[in-house]
Amino acid sequence: MLNPIKSWFSKRDVQSWRTAVAAMRREYTGEPLTEEAAGANPLELFERWYAEAAEQSLFDANAFVLSTVSENRPHARVVLLKGFDERGLVFYTNYESDKARQIDANPEVALTFNWPESFRQLRIEGTASRISGAESDAYFNARPAESNLSAVISPQSRPVESRQWLEEKQEALKTELQVSGKPLERPANWGGYRIMPKYWEFWQGRTGRLHDRIAFIPDASRPNTWKTQRLAP
Numbered sequence: 547m548l549n550p551i552k553s554w555f556s557k558r559d560v561q562s563w564r565t566a567v568a569a570m571r572r573e574y575t576g577e578p579l580t581e582e583a584a585g586a587n588p589l590e591l592f593e594r595w596y597a598e599a600a601e602q603s604l605f606d607a608n609a610f611v612l613s614t615v616s617e618n619r620p621h622a623r624v625v626l627l628k629g630f631d632e633r634g635l636v637f638y639t640n641y642e643s644d645k646a647r648q649i650d651a652n653p654e655v656a657l658t659f660n661w662p663e664s665f666r667q668l669r670i671e672g673t674a675s676r677i678s679g680a681e682s683d684a685y686f687n688a689r690p691a692e693s694n695l696s697a698v699i700s701p702q703s704r705p706v707e708s709r710q711w712l713e714e715k716q717e718a719l720k721t722e723l724q725v726s727g728k729p730l731e732r733p734a735n736w737g738g739y740r741i742m743p744k745y746w747e748f749w750q751g752r753t754g755r756l757h758d759r760i761a762f763i764p765d766a767s768r769p770n771t772w773k774t775q776r777l778a779p
């Protein structure tokens with residue numbers, strides 16, 4: 547799809563993107579996010595926003611930036627949301643990856659969804675914990691065979707000698723399974739984490755950069771309820 551901002555700059559023969567970047571500007575023209583529309587339940591608002599993003603997104607609406615902390619610095623990367631309900635939000639990964647080691651040492655994480663088509667951002671902070679083996683098995687067994695081969699042979703986050711090393715490992719496992727006729731089982735080092743939110747913040751881009759920001763904070767006086775707080779953009 548033609549990017550209107552990109553074509554605007556190329557038409558004017560801009561010397562360098564390094565100088566053009568400061569002038570790159572678009573209006574964020576989202577619908578208002580009122581306290582009434584936000585309601586009292588952040589999960590319900592998330593579900594509505596996710597449904598709209600899934601309809602409109604050119605890419606995966608379920609992609610989010612997962613931030614973790616190690617002892618002295620933050621780390622962030624994109625992962626895919628694969629489930630959500632009252633118990634929290636689920637993604638899958640390698641339990642020996644850097645992110646998993648960081649979560650196991652400190653389960654406090656942050657999630658950032660960016661849904662540019664609707665001028666929306668969602669920030670969540672919460673605590674991550676591993677899901678059950680049975681739940682991970684169910685998801686693993688529903689994935690395409692090729693994805694599972696990659697998951698099994700990849701020592702995620704570790705240095706590897708070459709692309710060829712990975713391809714040969716994948717091919718060798720494929721052949722081994724064809725010969726044995728056995729299905730590929732989920733390895734113990736691959737599975738899901740569920741993040742239980744303790745803070746949600748819905749950001750709606752508005753004209754003139756006067757955006758709407760509504761946070762949901764646990765209501766200390768009543769268990770399992772949230773209070774909303776409007777924040778300055």
Ligand SMILES: Cc1cc2nc3c(=O)[nH]c(=O)nc-3n(C[C@H](O)[C@H](O)[C@H](O)COP(=O)(O)O)c2cc1C
Pocket residue numbers: 606609621623624625626627637638639640643644645646702703
């Ligand atoms: C769109 C997209 C989706 C991704 N989804 C996942 C995912 O669901 N799980 C995962 O482990 N890595 C996923 N990745 C790769 C991660 O961003 C990251 O490179 C990898 O998990 C290693 O991170 P770590 O070394 O910090 O553990 C995805 C990357 C992108 C760009």
